[in-house]
Amino acid sequence: MINLKNYQKEFEEALKYSQEYPFDLDCKDIIEKWYQNKKHFIDLFGGTPIIQSDEIVEFTLSTEDRSKYFNDFVNRIHNNGWAYYKYNNLSLKDFLWQSEAGFFDNKVTADPQMIGKIKIGDKLIKSLKYFFEDKKELRMCQDLASEYVQKNKIKGHIFFSVDPIDFLLASENNENWRSCHALDGEYRAGNLSYLLDETTVMVYLASADREHMRVIPSNYEAASKKVRLYIHIAENIMYYGKMYPFDLPHLRVYIKEVINQFYDKAGFSSRRNFLMPEQIGFNRIQLPNGDHATLDENCFFYWGDIVKSSDVIKQSEHALNYYDLIYSSTYRPYASFSQQGYYYTSGIVDKFTIHIGEDVPCALGCGNAVVSENTFICPTCREKMGAWHDYFDHCVDCGIRLFEDDTYYCSNAGLMFCESCYDPYYDEDDDDDY
Numbered sequence: 550m551i552n553l554k555n556y557q558k559e560f561e562e563a564l565k566y567s568q569e570y571p572f573d574l575d576c577k578d579i580i581e582k583w584y585q586n587k588k589h590f591i592d593l594f595g596g597t598p599i600i601q602s603d604e605i606v607e608f609t610l611s612t613e614d615r616s617k618y619f620n621d622f623v624n625r626i627h628n629n630g631w632a633y634y635k636y637n638n639l640s641l642k643d644f645l646w647q648s649e650a651g652f653f654d655n656k657v658t659a660d661p662q663m664i665g666k667i668k669i670g671d672k673l674i675k676s677l678k679y680f681f682e683d684k685k686e687l688r689m690c691q692d693l694a695s696e697y698v699q700k701n702k703i704k705g706h707i708f709f710s711v712d713p714i715d716f717l718l719a720s721e722n723n724e725n726w727r728s729c730h731a732l733d734g735e736y737r738a739g740n741l742s743y744l745l746d747e748t749t750v751m752v753y754l755a756s757a758d759r760e761h762m763r764v765i766p767s768n769y770e771a772a773s774k775k776v777r778l779y780i781h782i783a784e785n786i787m788y789y790g791k792m793y794p795f796d797l798p799h800l801r802v803y804i805k806e807v808i809n810q811f812y813d814k815a816g817f818s819s820r821r822n823f824l825m826p827e828q829i830g831f832n833r834i835q836l837p838n839g840d841h842a843t844l845d846e847n848c849f850f851y852w853g854d855i856v857k858s859s860d861v862i863k864q865s866e867h868a869l870n871y872y873d874l875i876y877s878s879t880y881r882p883y884a885s886f887s888q889q890g891y892y893y894t895s896g897i898v899d900k901f902t903i904h905i906g907e908d909v910p911c912a913l914g915c916g917n918a919v920v921s922e923n924t925f926i927c928p929t930c931r932e933k934m935g936a937w938h939d940y941f942d943h944c945v946d947c948g949i950r951l952f953e954d955d956t957y958y959c960s961n962a963g964l965m966f967c968e969s970c971y972d973p974y975y976d977e978d979d980d981d982d983y
């Protein structure tokens with residue numbers, strides 16, 4: 550049995566803490582609307598807002614993402630000044646390029662003529678020792694390499710969730726990734742637009758143990774998501790949102806199977822039986838002269854018909870979420886049709902239509918809607934409370950939120966930085982010039 554009062558209290562505490570609001574919140578409207586619109590999913594999950602897979606699931610990265618991460622790794626080798634360290638006349642950079650094929654298996658595949666004492670098939674991370682004189686630099690480089698190699702295999706339980714805290718913490722984790730839906734991000738209130746609609750479920754991969762995160766009160770723990778996406782389910786179609794921080798194609802297939810099992814158990818099997826995920830969206834076209842052009846928004850195609858995403862993905866007037874499905878220039882959307890939608894629904898628009906993203910009631914409980922994506926308070930209450938700005942500090946350089954223990958204060962300029970933007974140069978004494 551869902552006790553809405555408990556959900557409300559927990560949600561208010563977490564939201565208040567995350568934004569450092571100096572006043573109490575009233576999120577009764579939010580929790581009631583949540584329950585009303587997500588109840589059909591809670592019922593589908595057997596009376597609970599979160600379902601966790603029994604088994605531990607393991608995925609490997611797509612070839613595309615592997616090559617993206619490999620490039621990223623080599624760039625960091627460059628940035629650290631190690632790219633031209635040499636062994637046997639072979640630069641570290643060339644050694645790595647020649648070993649790209651084995652990189653994620655931690656195996657040397659470089660040219661045997663060039664690599665001296667190192668042998669093909671040796672452990673790549675171990676063999677880095679030939680390129681470094683400084684032990685500390687070697688250790689740093691090996692740590693970096695193993696951080697990247699580990700990304701290839703990702704393991705955990707899969708969670709299907711419509712839980713309010715999970716939605717609030719959509720892009721909060723201890724895994725070193727973020728998105729514009731982070732709680733200091735420009736679309737943070739959009740988490741609640743997804744929380745309050747009738748179609749969105751969050752799916753994530755995480756360990757079964759919950760963890761503390763800095764944005765929630767010290768006695769709270771939550772799932773630290775290694776990979777997260779939203780799915781949006783309508784009568785005839787299920788859309789898959791963009792996966793963060795990287796794409797796991799097999800996860801979509803897994804999701805489709807589990808969702809079908811849920812509907813099967815609930816007796817919907819004849820209507821809700823989703824087919825394999827397909828990439829249906831596109832945002833680039835080829836012009837008659839051979840050039841490519843990027844469109845302002847994604848379009849879908851279906852048996853030769855084309856439809857603009859914004860014509861079928863409907864939203865509420867003040868929905869605050871970022872629509873990856875419509876506007877992302879890097880994500881080409883996937884969807885699964887239901888068997889019924891695929892065979893029996895006529896008209897392309899009927900097959901694709903869905904409502905994603907609801908208006909968000911003010912967290913002070915005044916009844917108005919929030920209209921800016923980066924706050925949880927309506928304009929009237931912002932005025933009344935003087936709450937025009939965040940109550941927490943941001944790095945002046947990159948804008949990321951600053952927590953007390955990692956704020957770097959530059960006393961000369963009176964500015965605050967995060968660890969990666971701070972440069973000791975700012976604090977150097979000018980007295981030497983005199």
Ligand SMILES: [Zn+2]
Nearest residue numbers: 911915927930
């Ligand atoms: Zn208000």
Ligand SMILES: [Zn+2]
Nearest residue numbers: 944947967970
């Ligand atoms: Zn910064």
